[in-house]
Amino acid sequence: MRLKGYLHLFDAHTSFKWQFPNFYRKPGLGYQKLAQHRHIDWFDREWTGDCDDRYISSFDGKVSKLVVQAVDDIYDNTTNSTWRRTFVRNMAPFYLRLANWPFNHVDYVRNGGPTGEDWPLIIVKWFFATIAISFVIGTPRPKQVEFRNNGNYDPFLYRYIGYPKVCRNALEIDTPRGHRFGETNPIAERLLRPRYLYFLGQEGQPAMRMNVDQYIAQYRAENTLKYVFVAYTAEQFRMPDDLQALHQIADAAARNAGATAYWVGCSCMPDKETLQDDVYRICDVIRGADSVAIAVARPRNDRGEITTTELMLQQWGRRIWTFPEVLLAPAGRDIRVYTRGTDLTSPLRVPKNQFTVEVWRQDASVARQLVDHYEGNLILSQLELVTLALECLQKRETTQYLPGDHSYALMGLLRIRPKIDPTDSAFQAFARLSLANDSDQLLERLICVLPRTPDQPWHSMDDAYHAKLWDILPQECSISGVGTDDTIILDGCRAANVRWKSFTQVTHIRRLTWRRLAAEYMLRSSGYVFYLSIILMVIFPVIGIPFFIYALIWLGLSPYLLRMLYLGKFLGQQGWLFGFEGYMDIDTIERQIFGGRLGRMRWTPFSSPLSRHHRNEYGECVPDDPCSDPAVRALVEKCKNAQPGDQRIFTLVDTGNMTATLFMAARPPVCFLLAGSEGGMQRAIGCSYDWTTATLYRETVLRMETPVQDKMARCNRVKIGFKRTQAPWGPIGQVGEPHGARRD
Template structure:
C-alpha cells in the first residue's frame, strides 16, 4: 500500500465544491486533473511527482527586474501599477513626525513608528511572472540558522508530504550529500556558542504604533467634539423629541362632505374635546395615488375607514403634513403618529400606467408592501387589531381584513420569515433583544424600495422602531445615520460586532450582515472594546482593541523555549569536540598510534554523525515561541514555510483548521480534528492559481504565519493587511480584523477577518483609539510607466 501511494498521487479530502468527473473523463482544476478514487469515491488532485518545491532565494539577484536599494530588503521588484498623482498628502505619525508625499501603499513600522513604503515578499511564481500590484515585491529569503540549514541539507530533497519519507531512489543522493555535509560541518563548528536568538518584547507580537488625531463627526463624549461646530455639551448627538399627537388631522363632517384638515391644538381649544380625540392612520403609496383625482378618491376611502372605525378623524400623509418648515421632522416622526392611532387602514388601487398586470387586492397590497416607509407602519400599528384594506372601486363598507400576525405571509413574501419575527415582537408574542431587533429590521428595510429623500432614509425608517431617535442630519451618509442611531440607543454594541464580521462577498454592503462563517451578529461578543465616535467618512472610532503588526518584507529568526535535554547536551558537546579530536588524533597517530588510531576512528564516527547530531540540537518541543505575524503573497506548503523560518522540516508548524474560510480539516480514526493543506480542496487550489493574475482592487491570496501559535493561515484580501486588531470573540476564538492602512487619512480599513486562539490575547498590546472603515475605495491607478513612482519626504 505504501509503495502504491508513493507511485500514485496525493489524495485530497473530498470537497463539495470540487469539479466532478463525467463519463470517466477527468475535469481540470487549474492545470491539475481532478480524479475520483474508485474505491472511496473521493476526489483528489493528480499531482506529478516533482519533489518538494524549491525557492530561488538569492538567485533572484540575477533577475533583470530585481532592483537594489540601501534599506532592507535591499532587493525588490517595482510594481506594475502606480496611483495617479491627484494631490499631495500629509501624515502625522505616532511620534509627531510629518510625512508629505504622493498617494502610495505604506504601513506603520513597528521598529521606528514611521509610515514606510510597503514591500511584500512573494512566492517565485508571483515575483517572477506578474506585474499586477501597486506595492513593491521582494523574493522570499531563508532566515533559518545556517547550521540547521546545513544539517538538513542532505534530506531537503525528500518530499514528505507525498511519500511520507525517503524512498529507494532518494538514498544515493542522501549519501552523497551527507558526506559533503559532514565535511562542511567539521569546518564551521569549532567553538561552543549559542545559536539561539533572544526574545524581543518579552515574546509579545510587534505593537502597532498608531495614533488617531482627528475629530469625529459624532463622539460619545462632548469634550471630543470640534468646538467650531457649535455643539453644546449635551448636543453631540441631539435627540428628537417624541410627539404626543399629530400636528394636523382630517376631521369628519356630515355625510357627503369632505373632511376638514385642521391643526389639532386649535381643534382641541375650539371644541374642548381632547379626551375624545381618536383617529385612524391611513397608509397608501404614491405609486398608486398620484393625480388630483386619485387623491380625491383616496380621501373618500379614508373617510369611509374613519366612519367604519367609529372615530372622528383620520391622518393621511398627503394632507396632514403641510409644506412648511416642519415638514422634514414630520416625515421622520410618522412613527409617533402610528403609535397613537386607533387603528391602521391601508388604501390600495391599481397604479396608473400599470405594466405589470396588478389587478387584484393582494397584488396591490404586495406592491404597497414593497415600499420602505410602509414597513414600520404595519409593525407599529395597534397590537391585537386587524388591519383593514380598502380597495379602490370596491365596496368601502366591506374592507378586506388581514390579521396582523398573517400580514407577513400574505404581503411580505420576499422576507416573510424574518418579517414575521418583527411582527411577533411588536405584538408581544416573541420579544427580541435590541440587537436582534435592529439586525432583522435593517435587513428587511434594505429589501424594500424607496425614492431617496436623504441618503440615510433606511436608517431613519429604522429609527421609528427604536426608543431614542437622533435628530435628522441632512449631511449624514447612510452609514453615518445608522451609526448615530446605534450610538444613541446602545443597540447591544452592534457596531462593535459588525466590524468583526467577515463579508461573504467583497462587494457586500455594510448593512448586509452575512458572515462568511454563517455566524449571527449576536454570537459575536465584543472584546473589551467600544465605539468612541463616528468618523467623517463612513468610519468608526474604536477604543480598547489589542493590536499586532504584520511583517511582510521578510521572515525573521524566531526565539523559542525548550526544556533541558541530556541528549541535546551530549550532542552539543560531541559536535564541539569532534573537530578538535580529529586534528589531535592525526598528531597522535604519528607518535602514539595506539592512542591516535582509536581517536581517529572515533572522530570519523563523530564527523559522520554530525548532521544527525546537529539536527538533534534543534529537536524537542517548543514550550514558548516569540510572537510574530509573518505574511507573504501566494501559497507555499507547510514544510517549505517551516524550512524558510526554522531551517528544516521539524513538524512543528501546522495549518489552522478553522481560522479562515479557506482553512480545511478532517476527522481521523480517533475522532480528532486534523488540519489539512487548504489546496487539498481543488476549489481552493484553483483560487490560488487565479489570484496570481488579480488586478488592483481584486481579491488575492496571502498566507499569514503565526509563530506565537506555530500555525499558518491562507487568506483572501484585496490588499496586504498591515496589522490585526482583536475586537471580538466567537465560538471560543478571537476575531482578528486584518486592516490595510490609508495613511492619507489615518484610517485602518478592514481587508479580512481571521479567527485566532484565545491565548494570543495575552501576547498583544492595547492600542489607543483607532479610526477604522468597513470598505476601502480604490484610488485611480495606471501603469507605473505612465504615472511614475510615488515620491515624498519627511518634513520633521
C-alpha cells in the first residue's frame, strides 16, 4: 500500500489550522444545535459550546476537537463523519526513511525478499539514497526523543465529579445528613406469611377472605396454616365471570390438596397502600405455600388456536411472572394444572422438572438448569443463577407495570431485594438489584462483554468472543454507584489514552553490539572525513585521496549501515496506543512509524473478532492479516460508506506489544479501560467520550495481553454507559459548525 502523505496538501478539501495536525479535512456531517453544554476538565477549566466530537488530551487535560487520521480511500472519498479527519503521515526519522527507500518497492509478502527483477531499481535508488544521506548524516544517531511517562502509555485524565442516583456509601449522596445505613439502596422486607388468604368453608359454600393475622388470633391456627398458591394469567382470566371461575378452581385445588386456604393474586391484595410492595413480594407467598396449582382457560381473544390444556399451559408459561411461580414451588411436589370447564377433581399433574420440555420449549435447556437448582439436584452459583434467570425472563412477555419489571421478576429469585423505585429505568432497576447482591460483581463482568451485534440490548450476555459471564474476572475494579442516565460508576480501572491525530516517533532501547558500534563509528566519521578529504585533495592530494576513498566506501554503504544500526528487535519501547480509521497492511503501518519494513510488528491473533490466525508446520500459532479473509475484506469495503451510528473499521496500533488490531466500532474510542480478564488476556473496553454529560460509552471490547496492565496507570472513577444514543445530525452546511469557548 502506498499512501500519498503530504501530497494531500494539494487537495481542494484539505484545510489548514495552526495547531497540529495543521492539515485536515472538515467533517461533512454535524450535530444539531439543540442546546449549549458545559464541561469541567481535570484542572477545573470550563468549556461551554455546541455538541461535537471531542476527546480528553493527555498532554494538557483539555477537552479538544477529535481529529482522526484516515487512510487515503476514506480521507479522499468520504464525508460521512462528524469528526475531523487528517491523512496518515510518515513520522519516522528522515534518515531512516532514506536508508529504507531503496527497498520499499520490494514485495516481501509475495516474494519473501528482493528478486532479480528488483535489483536494478535497488541499485539506482541506492545511489541517490547515498547522496541524500551524505547531507543529513551529520550525526547518524541524533538525540533520541526521551521516554514519555517512563515508557508507559499516556494516562487518561478524566475524573467523575457528579452524583450517582444510587451509591454504595451514604456519604456520597447529595444530602447525606440524616440518612441511616442502608438508605442508599434500601432493602425490602420479606413477607413471612400472606396478608390475606381465602379460607375454605363447608362443602358447597364459598371461601371467605380474611386477614391472616386476625384468623390466627381468632382460631389459634398458626401451626396448622396450610394454603395453596393458585397461579394464573390475566390473558385467560380477566372478566368478572372469569374470576368467579378462577375462585371455583382455587377452591377445588385447596380441597384436593387438603389445605385450609388458598391464595389468588386478583383478590388477596386488597390494600391499595401496600399493593405495589405486595405485587413484587409474591415470591414470598409462593415460598410459604404448601403447593402450587395452575389455573388455565381459553383466552377470550382466542380464534380457535388454543383449544387444549397443553396449549393453554404453554400460553401461561410465556408470561414473565409465571416463570418464578414454578421455580419457587415446593421442591419434590407435582404441580397440578386445572382447566376451566373440565372435571376439577382430576387435574393434570405435571412434575416440576418436566415443565421445561412440556411448557418452556423455547429455552428448555437453560430453564432446566434453574429447575434443577431449586429442586436441589444441581446447585448453581449466584452468578450462574442470575445469568441464566435473566436470560429466561428476558424472553418472556409482560404487560409493563413499571420499566424494571423484568428485574423485579428476577428479584423474587434472590435473597436480598431492594425496594421498588417507580422512577427506575429497566437498567437502573437491574443495577440496584446487582448492587444489593453483588458478591459476584455482575455489572463489572457485564460491562466487559462485547455484544455480538450492534443492536444487542444491554441485558443480553451474548459475547462476541463466545465467553460466559463467569469466565470474565473483574480486575481490581468495582461499581461504586449507578448513574441517573443508565450508567454505572466504575472505580479502580487502569486506562490509557488513544492517539488518533497521528503517529509519532517511538522511543526505544536497543542492545549495543560490536557490529552496531562499528557501524555507528563508520557513519559518524564518514560524513566529516568526506568533506575533509575534498579540502585535503586540493591542498595535499596524496593525503586527501586515501581519505576520499575511505569516506566514499562507507558513504556508499551508509544505507546498509543505517539499517544495521536500527534493525533488530527492541528490548523496550515507549508504550503508545495509535489509532487510525480504515485498514493498512502491517508493512505499511511499520513504514509510517519506523521508516521501513523491519519485521518488528505483527497482527494480533485473537484480540478482536476480526483477528485471524493459523497453525504452522511446527504447531505454532501464527497471526494472519485480517483481510486475508475475504469476509473481512468485504466488511472493510462496506464500512467505508457508514453513516453516523453505523459500525466502522478502525485499527489500533500498540507499540508496547508491537501489535496491530483491526476492530469495528461506531465511533473511535478515545481510551481503553482494563476492567477484567478472560482466557489469559485482559478485557480492554474501548470508550468514546460524550463530553456534554462527561460520560464514557462502550464502543468495543478488545483482548490485550496481560503485560499491558503494567504500563497503564489507574484512573479516577469513570462514568460509563453500555450503549451511546446517536444524537440528531445533518449535513454540516445545514446545521452549521459547532462553536464554544473555554474559561480557565
